[in-house]
Amino acid sequence: MTLTDKTVLVTGATGFLGGAVARRLAGEGARVRALVRRPGRDRYIRDVPGIELVAGDITDPDRMKTVAQGCDYVFHVAAATGGTLDYQRKLNVDGTRYVMLAAAAARVQRVVHVSTIAVYGYGYAGDITEDIPHQPGRVPYNITKSQAEAVVRDIGAHHNVPYSIIRPGMIYGPRSGMWTRTMFNLSKRKPTIFIGDGSGSVPCIYVDDVVDLMLTLAVHPAAAGEAFNCVSDPAPTWRDFLGGYARLAGHQSWLALPALPLKLVAPLVELILVLRGEPQAVPALLPYIQACKTCTMDKARRLLGWQPQVCLDEGLRRCEPWLREEGLLP
Numbered sequence: 001m002t003l004t005d006k007t008v009l010v011t012g013a014t015g016f017l018g019g020a021v022a023r024r025l026a027g028e029g030a031r032v033r034a035l036v037r038r039p040g041r042d043r044y045i046r047d048v049p050g051i052e053l054v055a056g057d058i059t060d061p062d063r064m065k066t067v068a069q070g071c072d073y074v075f076h077v078a079a080a081t082g083g084t085l086d087y088q089r090k091l092n093v094d095g096t097r098y099v100m101l102a103a104a105a106a107r108v109q110r111v112v113h114v115s116t117i118a119v120y121g122y123g124y125a126g127d128i129t130e131d132i133p134h135q136p137g138r139v140p141y142n143i144t145k146s147q148a149e150a151v152v153r154d155i156g157a158h159h160n161v162p163y164s165i166i167r168p169g170m171i172y173g174p175r176s177g178m179w180t181r182t183m184f185n186l187s188k189r190k191p192t193i194f195i196g197d198g199s200g201s202v203p204c205i206y207v208d209d210v211v212d213l214m215l216t217l218a219v220h221p222a223a224a225g226e227a228f229n230c231v232s233d234p235a236p237t238w239r240d241f242l243g244g245y246a247r248l249a250g251h252q253s254w255l256a257l258p259a260l261p262l263k264l265v266a267p268l269v270e271l272i273l274v275l276r277g278e279p280q281a282v283p284a285l286l287p288y289i290q291a292c293k294t295c296t297m298d299k300a301r302r303l304l305g306w307q308p309q310v311c312l313d314e315g316l317r318r319c320e321p322w323l324r325e326e327g328l329l330p
């Protein structure tokens with residue numbers, strides 16, 4: 001089965017991942033309805049053949065029912081990735097509920113819901129498979145993305161909405177704010193300053209691989225009702241990742257900061273974040289980035305015959321033109 005000539009609603013289409021999904025779907029011959037919350041943020045998807053822009057907000061249940069009407073598939077990408085628990089709950093949990101109810105009313109063939117490996121929390125070392133319990137801790141993003149998955153399962157079961165869940169790691173690629181722009185800016189400074197020798201694993205994944213797995217999850221019979229990690233397996237190290245960006249910038253110089261002083265100030269930083277209502281589990285992040293662990297792709301390989309295609313060297317090479325366009329690389 002393919003998505004050619006299918007009508008597909010993409011939420012979050014003005015964002016980094018959603019824009020890539022919308023363009024790939026249009027390229028495959030789908031009729032894309034791209035949800036736009038804020039006019040003016042649609043530059044990347046405007047005037048693309050096959051993409052229709054529709055105004056809407058996922059927290060508006062009636063509007064979501066209207067825009068989902070007549071759709072065959074929904075790719076639910078929109079989310080808040082920062083803010084207080086109340087704010088993120090409204091978008092990530094309530095918003096997901098309204099998207100799922102709209103999908104139920106439209107009797108779509110499947111919803112592909114974008115979750116994250118953050119639902120596992122930061123406590124696990126070693127291999128992370130899809131069946132380990134969620135440990136979101138008290139980080140609003142991790143909590144609300146975990147609760148959003150529960151909403152998808154609940155409405156999926158009670159309203160008979162077929163769904164599949166993707167849990168990407170840190171998505172890098174052209175247009176990525178955090179994992180390309182910020183990481184490149186961090187790496188290009190000579191030397192690249194990082195905590196320790198960078199031998200811990202980075203659970204990254206190139207954007208085209210995430211998009212590709214999402215399209216597979218929409219149509220593969222074995223994906224229905226299942227959740228899948230989407231991460232490079234084996235995971236590269238932080239030294240590989242940041243060192244790759246540093247190489248693009250023309251150097252390989254690395255300064256390893258000792259972890260101990262940062263470990264001592266981490267609780268204070270966390271306290272400030274807690275007082276702001278945005279806890280991040282900073283003390284747990286230090287051992288997390290130093291640990292060697294992999295979110296395994298065994299399940300996707302076994303059930304779908306799918307695995308990431310873009311290795312780190314190739315992914316970083318594909319970032320280069322965009323970094324130049326953005327004026328970050330000469």
Ligand SMILES: NC(=O)c1ccc[n+]([C@@H]2O[C@H](COP(=O)([O-])OP(=O)(O)OC[C@H]3O[C@@H](n4cnc5c(N)ncnc54)[C@H](OP(=O)(O)O)[C@@H]3O)[C@@H](O)[C@H]2O)c1
Pocket residue numbers: 011012013014015016017018035036037038041056057058059076077078079080081091095114115116117145167168169170171172179
């Ligand atoms: N980037 C990563 O490394 C990563 C890793 C794992 C999982 N994910 C997941 O991937 C998804 C996309 O992330 P991203 O990095 O592409 O984020 P992004 O660039 O910030 O895009 C978020 C999108 O959601 C839209 N949105 C937010 N609130 C909305 C609302 N109330 N109604 C309608 N649209 C709304 C935004 O619209 P505006 O343009 O109006 O803001 C934007 O289009 C999220 O579900 C995230 O949890 C991302």
